[in-house]
Amino acid sequence: MAGLTLKQVTKQFGEHKAVDGLSLTVEPGEFVALLGPSGCGKTTMLRMLAGFEQVSGGEIHLGDQLLASEQHHVLPEQRNMAMVFQSYALWPHMSVADNVGYPLKLRGVRGADYQRRVEQALSLVALEPYAQRTPQDLSGGQRQRVALARCLVTDPSVVLLDEPLANLDRHLRASMEHSFADFHRRTEATMVYVTHDQSEAMALADRIAVMQAGKLVQWATPETLYREPRTSWVASFIGQGSQLMISTGAPGRRLGGNELMQGLASPAAQRHQAVLVRPEHIQVHPEAPSEQDLTARVERQTFRGERYEIHLRMQGGETLLAYHPHALKLGQQVALTLLEGWCLEPDQ
Amino acid sequence: MSPSLTQGSQHRWLLTLLTLTVVLLSLAPSLRLLVEALSDLTQGGNAPLWRVLQSASTWRALSHSLYTSGLGMLIALALGSLFAFVITLTDIRGKAWLVFCFMLPMMIPPQVTALSWLQLFGPASPLLKSIGMAPPLGSPQPLYSAEGITLLLGIQSAPLVFLALRTSLLSLPRELVEAARISGARQNQVWRHIVLPVTRSGLVAGSAMAFISSLGNFGIPAMLGIPAGYYVLPTLIYQRMASFGTGVLAEMAALSLLIGVLALAGVALQQHWMGRSRFGLVGHSGRAHDFSLGRFRALVTVLLVSVLLVILVAPLVALVVSSLVPAMGVPLNADTATLNAYHEVIGRQGATWRAMRNSFWLAGGAAVVLMLCSLPLAYRLQRLPARLQNLTLSIIELPYALPGVVLAIACILLFVRPLPIINVALYGTLGLIFVAYLARFLVVCLKPVSASLAQLDPSLEEAAQLAGAGPWRRLSTIVMPLIAPALFAGGLLVFLLAVNELTVSALLWSAGNETLGVLIFNLDEGGESVLASAVSVLVVLMVASLMLSLSLLAPRLPKGVVPWQG
Ligand SMILES: Nc1ncnc2c1ncn2[C@@H]1O[C@H](COP(=O)(O)OP(=O)(O)OP(=O)(O)O)[C@@H](O)[C@H]1O
Numbered sequence: 001m002a003g004l005t006l007k008q009v010t011k012q013f014g015e016h017k018a019v020d021g022l023s024l025t026v027e028p029g030e031f032v033a034l035l036g037p038s039g040c041g042k043t044t045m046l047r048m049l050a051g052f053e054q055v056s057g058g059e060i061h062l063g064d065q066l067l068a069s070e071q072h073h074v075l076p077e078q079r080n081m082a083m084v085f086q087s088y089a090l091w092p093h094m095s096v097a098d099n100v101g102y103p104l105k106l107r108g109v110r111g112a113d114y115q116r117r118v119e120q121a122l123s124l125v126a127l128e129p130y131a132q133r134t135p136q137d138l139s140g141g142q143r144q145r146v147a148l149a150r151c152l153v154t155d156p157s158v159v160l161l162d163e164p165l166a167n168l169d170r171h172l173r174a175s176m177e178h179s180f181a182d183f184h185r186r187t188e189a190t191m192v193y194v195t196h197d198q199s200e201a202m203a204l205a206d207r208i209a210v211m212q213a214g215k216l217v218q219w220a221t222p223e224t225l226y227r228e229p230r231t232s233w234v235a236s237f238i239g240q241g242s243q244l245m246i247s248t249g250a251p252g253r254r255l256g257g258n259e260l261m262q263g264l265a266s267p268a269a270q271r272h273q274a275v276l277v278r279p280e281h282i283q284v285h286p287e288a289p290s291e292q293d294l295t296a297r298v299e300r301q302t303f304r305g306e307r308y309e310i311h312l313r314m315q316g317g318e319t320l321l322a323y324h325p326h327a328l329k330l331g332q333q334v335a336l337t338l339l340e341g342w343c344l345e346p347d348q
Numbered sequence: 349m350s351p352s353l354t355q356g357s358q359h360r361w362l363l364t365l366l367t368l369t370v371v372l373l374s375l376a377p378s379l380r381l382l383v384e385a386l387s388d389l390t391q392g393g394n395a396p397l398w399r400v401l402q403s404a405s406t407w408r409a410l411s412h413s414l415y416t417s418g419l420g421m422l423i424a425l426a427l428g429s430l431f432a433f434v435i436t437l438t439d440i441r442g443k444a445w446l447v448f449c450f451m452l453p454m455m456i457p458p459q460v461t462a463l464s465w466l467q468l469f470g471p472a473s474p475l476l477k478s479i480g481m482a483p484p485l486g487s488p489q490p491l492y493s494a495e496g497i498t499l500l501l502g503i504q505s506a507p508l509v510f511l512a513l514r515t516s517l518l519s520l521p522r523e524l525v526e527a528a529r530i531s532g533a534r535q536n537q538v539w540r541h542i543v544l545p546v547t548r549s550g551l552v553a554g555s556a557m558a559f560i561s562s563l564g565n566f567g568i569p570a571m572l573g574i575p576a577g578y579y580v581l582p583t584l585i586y587q588r589m590a591s592f593g594t595g596v597l598a599e600m601a602a603l604s605l606l607i608g609v610l611a612l613a614g615v616a617l618q619q620h621w622m623g624r625s626r627f628g629l630v631g632h633s634g635r636a637h638d639f640s641l642g643r644f645r646a647l648v649t650v651l652l653v654s655v656l657l658v659i660l661v662a663p664l665v666a667l668v669v670s671s672l673v674p675a676m677g678v679p680l681n682a683d684t685a686t687l688n689a690y691h692e693v694i695g696r697q698g699a700t701w702r703a704m705r706n707s708f709w710l711a712g713g714a715a716v717v718l719m720l721c722s723l724p725l726a727y728r729l730q731r732l733p734a735r736l737q738n739l740t741l742s743i744i745e746l747p748y749a750l751p752g753v754v755l756a757i758a759c760i761l762l763f764v765r766p767l768p769i770i771n772v773a774l775y776g777t778l779g780l781i782f783v784a785y786l787a788r789f790l791v792v793c794l795k796p797v798s799a800s801l802a803q804l805d806p807s808l809e810e811a812a813q814l815a816g817a818g819p820w821r822r823l824s825t826i827v828m829p830l831i832a833p834a835l836f837a838g839g840l841l842v843f844l845l846a847v848n849e850l851t852v853s854a855l856l857w858s859a860g861n862e863t864l865g866v867l868i869f870n871l872d873e874g875g876e877s878v879l880a881s882a883v884s885v886l887v888v889l890m891v892a893s894l895m896l897s898l899s900l901l902a903p904r905l906p907k908g909v910v911p912w913q914g
């Protein structure tokens with residue numbers, strides 16, 4: 001087990017920079033997610049970590065060993081990493097047990113020790129009865145678990161996962177998410193998990209690297225990412241919420257209710273600061289609003305079981321999302337109290 | 349699916365009728381051969397089959413056939429897999445050129461290959477004379493031997509191994525290789541544990557194809573074996589027919605049955621392994637993994653290029669040199685160089701013109717007729733249930749899979765007597781060769797068309813149907829324009845194969861009805877090597893330019909239609 005350090009890692013395909021000056025430090029044993037929309041360079045970053053792509057600039061270190069730089073390239077087979085591919089990449093000419101045991105064979109593990117470790121890995125993913133089948137005879141979820149077992153059979157210093165749940169249905173995803181978390185707890189391996197699904201990343205990762213067009217936009221814990229997103233783009237990408245323009249505050253500051261309401265009351269021309277207001281920080285008062293109150297009209301509502309999502313439109317035309325335990329009348333005027341807001345940086 | 353019953357069923361009936369006709373025509377020669385070979389079995393020891401099986405020459409030729417084809421297959425395997433692995437999996441440069449040059453020997457007719465190698469060795473070789481390396485007069489021509497035949501068979505069929513292996517390598521998802529590498533496998537372990545096992549069936553299938561093709565090859569053992577008295581099964585049949593004529597047809601049918609069974613066993617083996625090679629691989633295939641050759645890249649490039657120099661360039665250079673000298677054994681230099689041979693073959697030799705005209709008519713006619721049949725046929729086949737479709741395709745493939753000599757004997761049997769009712773005699777005319785070409789090359793034209801049709805989105809036709817287009821109109825205005833490149837490629841391939849064909853026409857030609865293949869063979873047999881070389885040079889130029897025009901067409905064709913394009 002070891003940490004990963006990325007310094008200004010860049011990957012260039014011709015003119016196009018798929019990864020652009022990415023720096024981050026992953027602690028030993030940490031579970032991190034690379035999160036971003038399609039085409040933002042996540043897979044490319046992961047393949048550079050594995051050593052399948054050479055870096056065009058910057059450095060990658062594992063612990064204190066240099067893995068890759070412009071001049072230096074440690075081959076994938078010498079990196080002691082493991083990877084779960086999106087297509088599973090199970091070898092069709094080997095049985096499930098042989099697939100799982102292959103990395104052990106390469107490390108010279110033989111005999112009883114080999115048997116024991118293969119069985120152990122298979123039992124971890126509850127696949128012992130399938131040991132002698134070929135991968136073609138397994139369902140998608142089972143193949144996924146074989147790929148996972150193949151990863152954990154040796155003690156890799158880093159486990160890389162490229163959208164491992166993308167091919168599975170929703171139920172299976174939930175249970176697999178669970179087994180990833182479980183797997184991480186048991187092995188304590190450093191894991192890098194690529195996904196474009198923010199809820200998956202939030203549920204699993206200790207820290208999340210949010211990428212946009214090859215650049216790292218924010219590197220933080222899921223909670224920080226949710227509570228304190230850096231830019232407008234991250235705020236709209238992660239979780240629900242409304243962005244308003246106000247006249248007070250500065251990027252990276254949390255505003256209390258009063259300050260927020262005052263900033264909102266200024267004339268439009270003075271309001272230059274974007275602020276994120278999460279729906280749980282908006283109180284909706286359905287009884288007839290008075291003159292001083294901040295008011296809005298109910299435009300649309302969606303039933304979500306434990307609550308209603310209320311889409312509101314304010315007098316200035318801005319939209320807001322809030323929660324309310326009961327249904328309201330469409331078109332009804334309500335009074336609002338904003339409890340807090342988070343000031344955002346504009347997008348580059 | 350049947351909007352207007354009357355029109356729909358009429359069109360289906362016509363197509364079905366066509367399909368049935370084609371199936372019957374494909375099956376008829378083989379059935380006739382079978383009947384002849386198995387006739388009179390009740391006569392016991394005197395039945396033709398028994399007589400053939402008791403003759404020592406049969407067994408000698410059989411063992412020669414197995415020996416040359418078997419060893420030839422090993423050579424093909426070595427050459428084909430070297431090129432397939434290096435070109436498909438590594439980062440070597442100039443891949444397109446390497447593939448084109450490696451595939452060229454497959455498309456050059458065997459009699460030309462044999463002739464060009466004969467010009468490369470031996471005491472009379474003009475090339476060796478020119479560079480002063482000719483062995484002393486009277487020393488033997490080393491190629492007139494079993495090993496000479498073996499070598500050329502191997503070179504000629506190496507592209508088959510190459511193609512089969514390349515196909516299976518291209519469908520190897522690169523994640524499978526990467527998963528092994530990240531598990532800790534070094535490059536050589538990746539090869540042994542992943543690449544070879546996954547592509548093993550492609551190797552076996554390719555080898556089986558090389559074996560079948562060598563077994564049926566006539567041009568090479570005829571030109572290298574007959575002078576040395578070394579007979580394989582096809583040349584044995586040829587020699588018997590040449591000496592005894594139709595009198596020995598029954599025995600020749602029995603002999604043909606023997607090769608036919610051998611070849612079909614090979615086909616069955618190949619199909620079996622092809623089936624096994626479909627692992628149902630998942631993953632992003634198409635972009636094969638690039639193994640980095642690193643500092644060995646120059647070395648490997650030199651290796652491949654020198655192999656190509658030996659197997660392709662050297663014999664072709666020898667051929668060109670031979671066509672430019674006044675007579676065999678004369679060295680080529682500024683004084684001796686002459687274009688006389690070309691003047692002779694193009695200007696004066698009536699036989700050359702006649703043979704060229706015959707071959708062009710036969711090949712062009714066959715290409716046109718087969719193109720006309722292929723579209724409706726493929727269209728009907730696609731609507732058959734899968735099993736019936738496979739069966740029909742196998743039957744259509746039969747005349748192509750069987751060695752050419754077998755088909756020739758079968759056609760003689762079928763047409764040796766005048767056709768009933770219309771009372772037309774085909775035997776001894778160009779018509780017989782034409783019919784044989786139609787049967788033999790139908791599958792060559794049909795395959796690209798079927799592949800292209802299978803890729804066509806059915807909704808295109810359905811949209812036309814909703815717009816009110818009837819079946820014939822859909823076929824001609826929607827399907828036909830979209831399939832046209834494949835149809836054209838099929839026709840071009842048929843022309844390429846038929847215009848140089850020797851095996852079938854060697855048995856079916858008669859005076860005045862020579863083909864281009866027969867002409868080269870006869871010129872060489874008559875000692876006119878210089879003239880034969882000149883004709884061969886023209887043939888090679890034609891082949892290369894047809895191949896290039898197919899390459900130009902390739903971007904508009906489904907994958908795999910043009911064999912030498914990835
Ligand atoms: N081998 C390559 N050559 C050229 N461009 C490439 C190559 N691989 C990736 N790219 C480009 O780099 C960019 C990032 O690709 P990448 O596969 O890393 O995206 P991703 O974030 O994994 O997207 P997705 O979520 O869709 O998988 C894309 O614009 C892609 O087209």
Ligand SMILES: [Mg+2]
Binds near residue numbers: 042043044
């Ligand atoms: Mg990706």
